[in-house]
Amino acid sequence: FCRACIDTPSTRRHIATPDLEEKELVCSIDPINGCKMNDIESKWLESLPLPPSESDSPTMDQLMTELVEVSASWELVGTQLLVPDWKLGIIKRENRDQCKECLMKVLEYWRKHAGTKNPFSWETIINVLQSRSIGNIRLAEDIEQKYTSVKKQLVS
Numbered sequence: 001f002c003r004a005c006i007d008t009p010s011t012r013r014h015i016a017t018p019d020l021e022e023k024e025l026v027c028s029i030d031p032i033n034g035c036k037m038n039d040i041e042s043k044w045l046e047s048l049p050l051p052p053s054e055s056d057s058p059t060m061d062q063l064m065t066e067l068v069e070v071s072a073s074w075e076l077v078g079t080q081l082l083v084p085d086w087k088l089g090i091i092k093r094e095n096r097d098q099c100k101e102c103l104m105k106v107l108e109y110w111r112k113h114a115g116t117k118n119p120f121s122w123e124t125i126i127n128v129l130q131s132r133s134i135g136n137i138r139l140a141e142d143i144e145q146k147y148t149s150v151k152k153q154l155v156s
Contacts, residue, residue, distance in 0.1 A: 057120050058147070063107050064100070066143055070129070070136055074103040080128040081110040082118045122147040 058066075070077060078088045083106055091109075095101040114120035122143060129140035 071099040071103040078106040
C-alpha cells in the first residue's frame with residue numbers, strides 16, 4: 001500500500017504500482033500527484049516480479065504463423081484458451097468452419113478477453129499445445145525455444 005496515502009486523513013487506501021517509464025512507484029488512484037513510497041516499501045515492491053511486458057506478448061502474425069499446423073483443431077485451442085462455447089459456435093457459423101479464419105478469431109477473442117487463468121502470453125500457448133487435447137509437444141518445444149529462451153538465460 002502507498003504509505004503516503006495511508007498516513008493521510010483520507011480513508012481511501014491507494015495501491016502503488018510500478019511506473020516503468022519513470023522507474024518509480026506511483027499511486028494507482030492518484031498517479032498525477034504521485035504519492036511516493038518510502039524506501040523500505042519501495043525495495044520490497046521492487047523485489048516482486050513485474051507483470052509481463054508488451055514485448056513478452058505474441059503478435060497475431062506470430063501466432064498465426066506458429067499455430068497454422070494446429071488450425072484444424074481451432075475449437076480445441078479455443079476451449080483450452082477458455083473461449084466460451086457460445087463464442088466458438090458463433091465463430092464456426094460466421095467463418096463457415098474455415099479453420100485458419102476460425103483460429104484467428106479464437107486468438108483475437110483470447111487477446112481481448114485474456115485473464116489471470118489464461119494470460120495473453122507464449123507460456124499460455126505452450127501450455128495449450130502441451131495439453132492432452134492438442135498434444136503437439138514438438139510445436140510447444142519449438143515455440144518455447146524460439147520465444148522464451150532469452151528469458152531463461154536471464155534468469156539463470
